[in-house]
Amino acid sequence: MISPALPETCDMTSRTARDRDARTSADASTTTWALAARDGDTEAVDHLVRALHRDVRHFVTYLGADPQTADDLAQDTFLRALGSLHRFEGRSSARTWLLSIARRAVVDSYRHASARPRLADTDDWQTVAERAQERGLPGFDDGIALGELLAALPDERREAFVLTQLLGLPYAEAAALSDCPVGTVRSRVARARASLMRALHDAERAEPLGATA
Known part of the structure; x- marks a missing residue:
C-alpha cells in the first residue's frame, strides 16, 4: 500500500533539488x-x-x-x-x-x-x-527563536550547522572552510540537529508563561 506521506516526501525532495540548483x-x-x-x-x-x-x-x-x-x-x-x-x-x-x-x-x-x-x-x-531566523525550517516558527537554540550549541557544531543547513554550503566546502574532514562536519551537523530537536521538544513541552496566572 502506498504511504499517504509519499506525495509530501516527493514534494520536499523536489523543493530541495530546486533549492540546491538555485544555490x-x-x-x-x-x-x-x-x-x-x-x-x-x-x-x-x-x-x-x-x-x-x-x-x-x-x-x-x-x-x-x-x-x-x-x-x-x-x-x-x-x-x-x-x-x-x-x-x-x-x-x-x-x-x-x-x-x-x-x-x-x-x-x-x-x-x-x-x-x-x-x-x-x-x-x-x-x-x-x-x-x-530562517522561517523555512520546520518546527522553528512557533515562537521559538532559532538563534537562542543555536547559541546553546558548542561553537564547532553551531558553525557546521549554520554553514550547511542555514547557508546551504556543500559539506565539502564547509569542511574546507572549517579546516576539518568532511566526516567531522557531518558528525557535527548530526549532533547539532539532535541537540536542536531535543531543545525544541523541551521548549514545546514547557508550560506557556502566564498559563497558571
Whole structure:
C-alpha cells in the first residue's frame, strides 16, 4: 500500500533539488562577479556585496558575534575581501571565500576583546536572533527563536550547522572552510540537529508563561 506521506516526501525532495540548483546558480553568478570585480568592474563589486551581504551578516551573527557589532563585522568582512580580491582565483565559490573571511573577522574580534562577547541576556540579542531566523525550517516558527537554540550549541557544531543547513554550503566546502574532514562536519551537523530537536521538544513541552496566572 502506498504511504499517504509519499506525495509530501516527493514534494520536499523536489523543493530541495530546486533549492540546491538555485544555490548552485547563485554561487556561479557571485563567483563571476567576484572575478569581474577583481579585474576592475565597479558594477560587479556592487552586485557581489548586495548578493552576499545577507549571508555574511547571518553568519557572523550565528557565530555569536555581539549583535551591536554584527554590522561592523560584516562591513569589515567586505573591506577585507575587496582588499584581497587580487588574490581571488575562483577555486572556491565567492560565497565560501567571503564566509572564510567573515570567520576570521569574528575570531579577530574575539581576540581583540580578550573575552567572548555575551550571546544572550539582552533585548538586542533577542531582536537580532528573531530577525535572522530562517522561517523555512520546520518546527522553528512557533515562537521559538532559532538563534537562542543555536547559541546553546558548542561553537564547532553551531558553525557546521549554520554553514550547511542555514547557508546551504556543500559539506565539502564547509569542511574546507572549517579546516576539518568532511566526516567531522557531518558528525557535527548530526549532533547539532539532535541537540536542536531535543531543545525544541523541551521548549514545546514547557508550560506557556502566564498559563497558571
